[in-house]
Amino acid sequence: MASPATTLQSALLLQKQLKELSKHPVEGFSAGLADNDNIYEWEIMIIGPPDTLYEGGFFKARMTFPKDYPLMPPKLKFISEMWHPNVYPDGEVCISILHPPGEDKYGYEDAGERWMPVHTVETILLSVISMLSTPNDESPANIEAAKDWREDYPAFKKKVQRIVRRSADML
Template sequence: MGSQKRIAKELTELTESPPEGISVELANESNLYEWKVLMDGPEGSPFHKGKFQLKLVLPTEYPFKPPTVSFVTKIYHPNVTNDDKGSMCLGMLKADEWKPSSRLGAVLQFARSLLEEPMPDDAVEARIAEQYRDDRKRYEEIAREWTRKYAAGS
């Protein structure tokens, strides 16, 4: 029961004063454990002007187990799987690095900061990470192209 109280409190905080470029709502009113997150591509990144939808799923053991964050919107990024799952690799969300004191707002801000500064050394898409390191210009072209194609803000 404690986890529901905490989740509701964090949801209220994020709805009332969301971090810059991020908005949060329940994916389904009757389920506190699944959130729909809308994230603006940060200015100065190849994702700028994109609107990305993410899914945040909380385990029933939250805050003792980390949430999972995945991109519903396709994105060309070394830290997000290129499949229909859009799983995001975030160090702080790994079971052994997760701290119960972590806040969901911080998780989402970290996810957004990864759009500005990918972490090629912690990549789930090795090919994209390699391109990011070796041919930044081409990486940014493709990332911009995908953003236009899949994440054009309406």
């Protein structure tokens, strides 16, 4: 459990990052608090990157920060429907920089690829946008999506296009 000092430091850091994103928005996403009384719960809107299957989509996500952020990574979960090899069926995003720091017990990831306290909301979301552009099907979170991606790309593309259309209709 995080100490009161750690919790205060993480809250101040998150307020600073939120203020910075408000002053200097980054193309491809927007971020704000899900509830003004909770700095640890953020609502994210990711815009499907140009020249990808997700182009034209608007994908809502929730980023939940631990009280010991930035020592430990937040969790990012799509609220909008998502079909992607690196997104679990429940919407949780599985990318290296969101995995706890240190060595991977399975030996798949190098410690340098995992969470580091230098990461910010901006670097995380830019990594997610990159993930949408280039899925990693070597270590899939969604086995069915990875299988479609590798073995039946037209079916994968059709599912993603349907999700993109639905996401635009939800706005």
